[in-house]
Amino acid sequence: xxxxxxxxxxxxxxxxxxxxxxxxxxxxxxxxxxxxxxxxxxxxxxxxxxxxxxxxxxxxxxxxxxxxxxxxxxxxxxxxxxxxxxxxxxxxxxxxxxxxxxxxxxxxxxxxxxxxxxxxxxxxxxxxxxxxxxxxxxxxxxxxxxxxxxxxxxxxxxxxxxxxxxxxxxxxxxxxxxxxxxxxxxxxxxxxxxxxxxxxxxxxxxxxxxxxxxxxxxxxxxxxxxxxxxxxxxxxxxxxxxxxxxxxxxxxxxxxxxxxxxxxxxxxxxxxxxxxxxxxxxxxxxxxxxxxxx
Numbered sequence: 165x166x167x168x169x170x171x172x173x174x175x176x177x178x179x180x181x182x183x184x185x186x187x188x189x190x191x192x193x194x195x196x197x198x199x200x201x202x203x204x205x206x207x208x209x210x211x212x213x214x215x216x217x218x219x220x221x222x223x224x225x226x227x228x229x230x231x232x233x234x235x236x237x238x239x240x241x242x243x244x245x246x247x248x249x250x251x252x253x254x255x256x257x258x259x260x261x262x263x264x265x266x267x268x269x270x271x272x273x274x275x276x277x278x279x280x281x282x283x284x285x286x287x288x289x290x291x292x293x294x295x296x297x298x299x300x301x302x303x304x305x306x307x308x309x310x311x312x313x314x315x316x317x318x319x320x321x322x323x324x325x326x327x328x329x330x331x332x333x334x335x336x337x338x339x340x341x342x343x344x345x346x347x348x349x350x351x352x353x354x355x356x357x358x359x360x361x362x363x364x365x366x367x368x369x370x371x372x373x374x375x376x377x378x379x380x381x382x383x384x385x386x387x388x389x390x391x392x393x394x395x396x397x398x399x400x401x402x403x404x405x406x407x408x409x410x411x412x413x414x415x416x417x418x419x420x421x422x423x424x425x426x427x428x429x430x431x432x433x434x435x436x437x438x439x440x441x442x443x444x445x446x447x448x449x450x451x452x453x454x455x456x457x458x
Contacts, residue, residue: 169391170399170452171441174433178348179440182433185347195344195352197270199278200237202340202404203288204414205362207382214383214409215417218286218368221377232396233379233386235404236285237278237355243320244280245273247332251325253295254335263339264356265426278358279332280321284314286378287369290337290360291330298333300365336360338421341407343400344430346442354428357404359421361414383409391455399431403448410451 174182184190203218219233252272255263261271283289283302292298302311310328313319325332338359345352362368370378381389383405389395390402397405411417431442444452 169402170444174440179433182348192347193352195354197240198238198353198355199274200235200355200357201278201282202235202359203362206414215414216380216382219379232398234401236282238281240273240277244276245269247272247276247322251322251331253331253333263425274356275334276321278337283311288366290333292333298363338418339424339426340421341404342426342428344428346431359417406451
């Protein structure tokens with residue numbers, strides 16, 4: 165399956181549909197809050213190819229982004245917002261609210277969801293016995309039982325952390341971007357993108373029931389494979405890989421994220437060169453233009 169890379173020319177039917185939403189003829193679906201994580205490790209040549217990022221290919225039977233390569237992530241569980249301070253280490257929910265551009269309860273839910281979904285989808289847990297430690301191996305059968313229970317929603321993240329005497333290491337996450345699905349789409353998400361380093365001693369595992377395969381790729385190689393039609397990605401996934409590549413090494417990406425305060429971006433239909441496409445953030449438009457002229 166080849167997905168056109170941005171900027172994508174939109175058909176007249178999509179343009180007309182978007183116009184109906186703009187005119188108030190149609191009411192957009194309320195987006196569901198979601199969190200996704202660019203899990204990073206050093207690449208063989210991070211200076212030119214960026215760090216390696218963990219990607220899952222979604223099952224072809226999935227109702228959203230079927231067959232595409234995605235970062236670990238998913239929708240917020242209502243219990244994510246209930247994570248108590250006793251299970252929290254690092255920047256506070258108040259600090260995260262400022263960085264994510266949301267209220268404190270929503271910030272708590274998004275950070276907790278990011279950690280929970282990363283554990284559910286690739287078996288990596290950003291937590292430790294204290295605020296300066298990280299669990300070094302979560303691959304045993306007992307951990308797998310907990311991961312499966314989280315995935316089935318029979319166990320909450322709070323219950324897992326409390327029983328194991330762990331705290332969520334919010335300092336291991338960095339805010340990266342925030343996107344909302346265009347208003348004319350029937351299924352919409354307000355998604356906050358985070359970056360995180362693969363903890364020392366932990367290994368990713370192919371465990372998600374929603375993926376058909378997993379892979380580590382340098383962000384530059386991921387971009388190249390999308391452009392060659394060898395890998396399918398939604399535009400935000402492709403653009404975030406492109407941006408990470410432009411920043412540089414894993415350390416540089418995490419340092420960049422530490423300074424970010426996010427503003428939600430919703431692509432809108434815009435006219436370009438006599439046609440229509442979806443808008444991009446100025447940085448992404450510049451990076452894409454550079455790719456096309458290189």
